[in-house]
Amino acid sequence: xxxxxxxxxxxxxxxxxxxxxxxxxxxxxxxxxxxxxxxxxxxxxxxxxxxxxxxxxxxxxxxxxxxxxxxxxxxxxxxxxxxxxxxxxxxxxxxxxxxxxxxxxxxxxxxxx
Amino acid sequence: xxxxxxxxxxxxxxxxxxxxxxxxxxxxxxxxxxxxxxxxxxxxxxxxxxxxxxxxxxxxxxxxxxxxxxxxxxxxxxxxxxxxxxxxxxxxxxxxxxxxxxxxxxxxxxx
Numbered sequence: 001x002x003x004x005x006x007x008x009x010x011x012x013x014x015x016x017x018x019x020x021x022x023x024x025x026x027x028x029x030x031x032x033x034x035x036x037x038x039x040x041x042x043x044x045x046x047x048x049x050x051x052x053x054x055x056x057x058x059x060x061x062x063x064x065x066x067x068x069x070x071x072x073x074x075x076x077x078x079x080x081x082x083x084x085x086x087x088x089x090x091x092x093x094x095x096x097x098x099x100x101x102x103x104x105x106x107x108x109x110x111x112x113x
Numbered sequence: 114x115x116x117x118x119x120x121x122x123x124x125x126x127x128x129x130x131x132x133x134x135x136x137x138x139x140x141x142x143x144x145x146x147x148x149x150x151x152x153x154x155x156x157x158x159x160x161x162x163x164x165x166x167x168x169x170x171x172x173x174x175x176x177x178x179x180x181x182x183x184x185x186x187x188x189x190x191x192x193x194x195x196x197x198x199x200x201x202x203x204x205x206x207x208x209x210x211x212x213x214x215x216x217x218x219x220x221x222x223x224x
Contacts, residue, residue, distance in 0.1 A: 031210070043157075043202070043214040050210070059211075090156060099145050099164055100206050104157040 003027050004105035006091050012111045019078040021108050023091030025071075031094045032074040033058075033102065034066060036087040043090070049074055081112045115140045117205050119215035126193055127223050134188040134218045136203035141181045148177050148188050149202040151217070157202065161188070193222045 003026030013019050023032060034046040035058075045058030047066040055066050063085060065077045078085055091105040116139045126132055136146070145164045149157040161170045161177040163186065169178040176189040186203060200217040207213070 033210075033212070042216045043204075045210075045212055048210050056210075059213075092157075099162055100210070101145075101147060101159060101162045102204070102206075102212070103159055104149075106156045 004091060004093055004103060006089075006105040006108045008108060009106065010109045012113060013081050014113055015082060016080050019081050019110065019112075021076045021089055021110070023074045023076070023105060025074075025091075025093050027093060027095070027103075028071060029093040029095040030071075031100070032068065033092040033094075034064070034074065034076045035090045035092065036060065036085075037090060037107075038087050046076065046089075078110075081110075083112050086110060086112045115143075115205060115207055115211070115213045117203060117213050117215040119201075119203060119218050121218060122216065123219040123221075125221045125223065128193060128195060130193050130222075131189070131191050132193055132220075134190070134201050134220070136186040136188070136215055138184045138186075138205045138213075140207065141184055142207060143181065144206045144208070146177075146179055146186050147204045147206065148175075148186075149204065151200045151202060153200075160201075190220075193220075195222050195224045198222050 005024045007022045033048045035043045037043045044060045049055045049068045067075045089108045092102040094100045094102045120135045147162045148160040163179040174191040179186045202217045204214045
């Protein structure tokens with residue numbers, strides 16, 4: 001299994017509070033991704049990174065920001081959490097530029113009350 | 114806009130049966146297609162990746178095929194086992210890192 005950890009694994013927070021989720025990899029892969037998984041919508045890409053300090057928006061980026069100051073860490077921040085952001089968040093990594101094969105972390109279950 | 118559809122949404126089969134899961138996509142301009150397995154409450158496990166220039170990939174009892182021109186991929190599972198019970202997801206990766214997932218097929222293999 002690829003060395004990907006996510007923290008926290010579970011979090012309950014209140015509407016309007018800031019939340020930061022962390023993805024940490026030990027594979028030294030260049031590309032990192034944040035997805036959310038919701039019933040009825042499947043997995044959707046939020047943001048991705050193609051190198052340190054290089055990030056871009058995915059399909060559902062509104063309300064989220066990301067940062068990558070080191071190769072191994074990719075942070076996802078909800079500046080002011082809303083109930084619609086209750087979801088399971090997955091981090092993924094990839095390295096091979098010819099295939100972009102992705103490997104996923106265990107996920108973070110976030111509940112916004 | 115790329116759309117990915119997986120059929121059937123759910124499937125229940127007796128142990129030992131061979132089965133086929135389907136994935137279709139609307140835009141044939143893809144880099145690759147990746148099949149995943151997801152167990153309840155867990156992350157995704159990569160099963161097979163087919164690059165756009167390839168027709169099929171095999172790993173053990175799994176075989177995935179890709180027909181870009183028709184916008185279809187199939188995942189063939191031979192001699193199914195109860196341990197194969199999970200949700201199977203296909204993902205299409207296009208330009209600009211755009212990865213679009215299907216909704217998945219929930220498979221239940223009865224002992």
